[in-house]
Amino acid sequence: MSAIVLGGGDALLIVDPQVDFLPGGSLGVPQGDAVLAPINRLIDLYRTHALPVYVSRDWHPALHCSFAGQGGPWPVHCVAGSDGARFAPGLQLDDAVVVSKATTVDVDAYSAFNGTGLTDTLRERGIRRLVVCGLATDYCVLNTVLDALAAGFDVLLATEAIRAVNVKADDGDRALQQMLERGAMPVRLAGTGLVADLALGAAA
Ligand code: VGL
Ligand code: ZN
Numbered sequence: 001m002s003a004i005v006l007g008g009g010d011a012l013l014i015v016d017p018q019v020d021f022l023p024g025g026s027l028g029v030p031q032g033d034a035v036l037a038p039i040n041r042l043i044d045l046y047r048t049h050a051l052p053v054y055v056s057r058d059w060h061p062a063l064h065c066s067f068a069g070q071g072g073p074w075p076v077h078c079v080a081g082s083d084g085a086r087f088a089p090g091l092q093l094d095d096a097v098v099v100s101k102a103t104t105v106d107v108d109a110y111s112a113f114n115g116t117g118l119t120d121t122l123r124e125r126g127i128r129r130l131v132v133c134g135l136a137t138d139y140c141v142l143n144t145v146l147d148a149l150a151a152g153f154d155v156l157l158a159t160e161a162i163r164a165v166n167v168k169a170d171d172g173d174r175a176l177q178q179m180l181e182r183g184a185m186p187v188r189l190a191g192t193g194l195v196a197d198l199a200l201g202a203a204a
Contacts, residue, residue, distance in 0.1 A: 002196040004156065006186060010092075011127045012046040013148075014039055015053040015112055015141050017091055020077040020084035027077040029136045029163050036088055038161040039133055041189050043092050048192075052125065055093055056112035058140070059085060059100035066108040071131030097121075111143035119151045129154040131187065131194070133161035138171040144180045155184040159197050176200075 017039060022032045028118055046053050058078035066072035067110050075139040080103065101118050102109040109115050122130075130153050132145050141162050148155050158180055164172025180186060186197035 002198065003190075004194040005194065006045070006049045006051060006194070009126055009128035010046070010049070011052050011125070011130055012042055012051065012095070012142070013130045013132050013134075014042075014052045014053070014091075014093075015114065015132060015144050016056055016058050016078075016136070017088045017134050018057055018078055018084065019086050020089060021135040022033050022088055025134070027165075028083055028166055032135050032163050033088075035134060035161045035163055036090055038158065040090070042133060043096075044159060045189075045193065052127070053093070054099055054112075054118070054122075055087065055096040056099040056101055056116075056134075056140070056144070057085065057087070059103050061103070061105045062104070063105055066102070068184050072108070085138055088164075104127070107121060108139045111147040113144065113147035113151065114141070116159065119147075120154070125154070128157065131156045131158055132184075133158035135163060137162045137164035138167075138175040139165060142179060143174040145184050146182060149150075149182050149184065156182060156187045156194065157176075157184040158188070158194075159200055160162060160184045160188050187199040 015048050021029050057078045066074050067076050101116050166172050186200040187194045188197045
């Protein structure tokens with residue numbers, strides 16, 4: 001068993017688990033709600049080890065450049081303060097540190113590191129390794145993982161706790177491949193802990 005031993009320097013980073021990205025939301029990710037149960041288990045695990053939890057959110061102004069009405073690729077979603085921008089009900093986020101991104105009208109930011117100061121925040125707290133999970137695999141998870149790796153963090157990717165938009169059918173698979181090639185390690189929940197997702201690791 002390749003169990004992952006959690007300790008000082010570890011943190012959980014949950015990417016954009018917001019109502020608009022769930023089925024029925026304005027930018028609903030297919031099976032996006034399937035990430036919620038494993039994310040709650042991950043939160044539990046990190047709390048049990050007294051390790052910090054970070055959660056990013058897409059937090060756009062009303063006329064954001066990524067919206068179709070402004071010439072962007074997406075329907076209106078995650079407008080700051082709206083119901084759709086709320087975290088998914090049922091997630092036990094209590095004491096998670098919230099990171100808001102893409103908050104200005106003329107810039108989009110898929111990565112939780114883009115324009116948020118998250119790199120410094122994590123370094124100041126001595127974080128060296130992240131488990132990343134959330135929505136969506138092919139946009140915000142992908143860009144967050146690539147930035148985390150570029151900044152020198154070790155990245156464990158919780159593969160059961162991510163889902164893709166799949167504008168093109170294999171976008172999620174290709175994003176996953178890209179993250180693994182750059183050095184993210186796939187992990188899954190097993191019993192009360194995390195183990196390397198060997199099937200995926202071998203495929204990478
Ligand atoms: C996202 C599309 C537009 C995401 C955010 O969180 O993956 N995708 N804005
Ligand atoms: Zn967005």
